Amino acid sequence: MICATLDDGTPDGQLARVSEDRTTCRIAPGMSLQAMLDGAEPAWSGPECRFDPAACLSPLPRAYQFLDASAYVNHVALVRRARGAEMPESFWHDPLMYQGGSDGFLAPTAPIEGDPEWGMDFEAEVAVITGPVRMGATPREARDAIRLVMLCNDVSLRALIPGELSKGFGFVQSKPACAFSPLAVAPGALPGWDGGRLHGALRVDLNGMPFGRADAGHDMTFDFPALISHAAKTRALAAGTIIGSGTVSNRDSDGGPGRPVAQGGAGYSCIAEQRMVETLLSGSPSTPFLQPGDRIRIWMEDAAGVSLFGAIEQEVAAWP
Amino acid sequence: MICATLDDGTPDGQLARVSEDRTTCRIAPGMSLQAMLDGAEPAWSGPECRFDPAACLSPLPRAYQFLDASAYVNHVALVRRARGAEMPESFWHDPLMYQGGSDGFLAPTAPIEGDPEWGMDFEAEVAVITGPVRMGATPREARDAIRLVMLCNDVSLRALIPGELSKGFGFVQSKPACAFSPLAVAPGALPGWDGGRLHGALRVDLNGMPFGRADAGHDMTFDFPALISHAAKTRALAAGTIIGSGTVSNRDSDGGPGRPVAQGGAGYSCIAEQRMVETLLSGSPSTPFLQPGDRIRIWMEDAAGVSLFGAIEQEVAAWP
Numbered sequence: 001m002i003c004a005t006l007d008d009g010t011p012d013g014q015l016a017r018v019s020e021d022r023t024t025c026r027i028a029p030g031m032s033l034q035a036m037l038d039g040a041e042p043a044w045s046g047p048e049c050r051f052d053p054a055a056c057l058s059p060l061p062r063a064y065q066f067l068d069a070s071a072y073v074n075h076v077a078l079v080r081r082a083r084g085a086e087m088p089e090s091f092w093h094d095p096l097m098y099q100g101g102s103d104g105f106l107a108p109t110a111p112i113e114g115d116p117e118w119g120m121d122f123e124a125e126v127a128v129i130t131g132p133v134r135m136g137a138t139p140r141e142a143r144d145a146i147r148l149v150m151l152c153n154d155v156s157l158r159a160l161i162p163g164e165l166s167k168g169f170g171f172v173q174s175k176p177a178c179a180f181s182p183l184a185v186a187p188g189a190l191p192g193w194d195g196g197r198l199h200g201a202l203r204v205d206l207n208g209m210p211f212g213r214a215d216a217g218h219d220m221t222f223d224f225p226a227l228i229s230h231a232a233k234t235r236a237l238a239a240g241t242i243i244g245s246g247t248v249s250n251r252d253s254d255g256g257p258g259r260p261v262a263q264g265g266a267g268y269s270c271i272a273e274q275r276m277v278e279t280l281l282s283g284s285p286s287t288p289f290l291q292p293g294d295r296i297r298i299w300m301e302d303a304a305g306v307s308l309f310g311a312i313e314q315e316v317a318a319w320p
Numbered sequence: 321m322i323c324a325t326l327d328d329g330t331p332d333g334q335l336a337r338v339s340e341d342r343t344t345c346r347i348a349p350g351m352s353l354q355a356m357l358d359g360a361e362p363a364w365s366g367p368e369c370r371f372d373p374a375a376c377l378s379p380l381p382r383a384y385q386f387l388d389a390s391a392y393v394n395h396v397a398l399v400r401r402a403r404g405a406e407m408p409e410s411f412w413h414d415p416l417m418y419q420g421g422s423d424g425f426l427a428p429t430a431p432i433e434g435d436p437e438w439g440m441d442f443e444a445e446v447a448v449i450t451g452p453v454r455m456g457a458t459p460r461e462a463r464d465a466i467r468l469v470m471l472c473n474d475v476s477l478r479a480l481i482p483g484e485l486s487k488g489f490g491f492v493q494s495k496p497a498c499a500f501s502p503l504a505v506a507p508g509a510l511p512g513w514d515g516g517r518l519h520g521a522l523r524v525d526l527n528g529m530p531f532g533r534a535d536a537g538h539d540m541t542f543d544f545p546a547l548i549s550h551a552a553k554t555r556a557l558a559a560g561t562i563i564g565s566g567t568v569s570n571r572d573s574d575g576g577p578g579r580p581v582a583q584g585g586a587g588y589s590c591i592a593e594q595r596m597v598e599t600l601l602s603g604s605p606s607t608p609f610l611q612p613g614d615r616i617r618i619w620m621e622d623a624a625g626v627s628l629f630g631a632i633e634q635e636v637a638a639w640p
Binding site: 011088096097098099100101135136160174237238242 | 331334375380382383384385387390408411414415417418419420422423424434438448455456477480487488489491492493494496497540550551553555556557558560561608625640
């Protein structure tokens with residue numbers, strides 16, 4: 001099953017089922033994706049229409065829960081190295097995860113509004129939507145609870161993060177609204193899905209130039225079932241919970257920090273990582289954070305070049 | 321307006337309007353509190369029925385957002401003092417706030433299930449529900465966005481907090497599902513509401529004995545409009561956002577850490593604070609955290625003894 005949510009002016013939008021070739025769709029009139037996840041049976045009685053990704057909201061325009069992890073521990077290790085800090089050994093065994101804001105996600109093509117002083121960055125991620133998960137669920141049970149897979153642009157405000165994290169309570173102001181891909185796809189309809197990870201290049205272009213081609217199936221230290229089980233240790237998770245992978249990040253073949261796409265590497269899934277590598281190699285970063293007018297595009301393709309989830313395509317707008 | 325949500329088997333429950341004397345209610349058939357906050361007009365067409373707090377879910381059984389603050393900085397200062405740490409001066413000017421789980425709240429009378437090894441504690445708080453808040457809203461705008469006021473038991477797992485916070489990303493496992501009072505009351509229907517704070521004793525009994533009588537209007541360093549404006553700095557807040565005050569905590573009249581109710585003091589709104597005061601006074605804590613069978617009751621009364629929000633009444637149950 002391939003789902004999308006069309007903008008019909010309501011907070012939860014209109015659920016649509018999209019054809020396998022991603023060109024047409026049918027709606028289940030009056031139903032939202034959350035309602036389907038809650039157990040309602042959709043009646044796909046709408047006429048077959050052309051599917052227009054530009055008419056889409058994020059598959060869940062708002063959700064009851066978004067838990068975002070840092071499952072690519074390579075990314076965390078790089079962040080620490082760039083600032084000369086040691087990463088605790090436990091980070092390789094105990095997932096890092098934060099409770100993210102979920103009350104209103106950006107549409108896949110909505111502008112990212114913010115003050116350039118905040119150090120705006122994108123983070124390209126894979127995310128899953130779960131059904132209900134019982135408290136104490138094992139990774140095996142968690143695996144069976146994965147309903148849909150999508151891509152995420154987890155917008156981050158780099159200039160606000162150090163001050164906020166130093167207070168000890170995680171992110172609030174430094175993680176504004178993020179966006180998801182137009183399509184949310186059932187695991188069974190994704191050839192690259194191995195039950196826990198999604199294999200394939202996560203494509204990121206910045207201003208039309210290739211920026212990231214990291215393989216989402218590589219170097220993911222904790223797979224989605226492990227992340228979901230971690231989240232469910234002390235509480236049940238409701239249907240419609242979104243679990244994010246954190247910034248996708250690949251080690252270079254020599255185990256090093258990797259190279260930009262232009263130099264034949266897999267590149268990066270956020271500007272901060274490219275800046276960290278620049279800092280490690282030359283002592284200071286040279287790539288600026290996002291500025292008004294910058295355009296970010298995030299997508300994945302199958303072997304035949306089909307855009308699996310449609311594309312997140314956002315432009316940065318000055319605010320206020 | 322006084323609202324409650326009755327358990328009708330659906331995830332969002334059935335919205336009811338409760339009479340001023342809290343004895344009867346009428347439902348708006350098929351409508352949830354979230355739908356009303358989203359702008360739907362409720363038709364209170366149900367027959368007048370006896371209001372039964374035991375039939376209630378939390379006013380929002382699930383929410384798109386729960387941001388919990390630590391607005392009683394006295395509480396934070398005590399925590400730090402008890403472990404010999406300095407509290408940054410900035411904590412008096414910059415609110416401490418975390419993104420809490422909101423995908424499924426406990427009913428006001430539902431058991432608290434958990435492993436006693438986790439160090440289960442209650443935290444009695446005041447919370448508000450907002451309408452939509454624009455990004456960058458001033459405290460003045462935020463004040464006008466407050467729709468309803470309620471009480472919260474923010475369950476905390478003390479044994480899991482240090483390890484989780486040391487990872488730097490805030491609370492996930494250490495803050496399981498919390499519970500809210502049966503009634504959510506419009507600010508205009510609360511004589512103790514001054515536009516930003518709720519005045520009056522927040523009553524907490526543990527196993528039938530008075531444990532806390534702190535005044536929620538005293539020593540609240542940041543009022544709700546300041547907290548909401550803080551949360552909205554970099555993003556809009558959706559209608560139905562819950563903002564918690566954090567554990568209510570009063571200084572003693574001499575500026576000290578306060579005394580238990582049994583010794584004539586205002587007592588405490590969580591076990592951790594009583595244990596901190598015990599540690600400060602005698603070198604070690606003597607009050608244990610919650611054990612299976614313990615009963616916690618949280619409520620507020622007006623001058624005439626009317627229970628303003630009904631009572632959160634929860635018993636601790638062993639798990640698994």
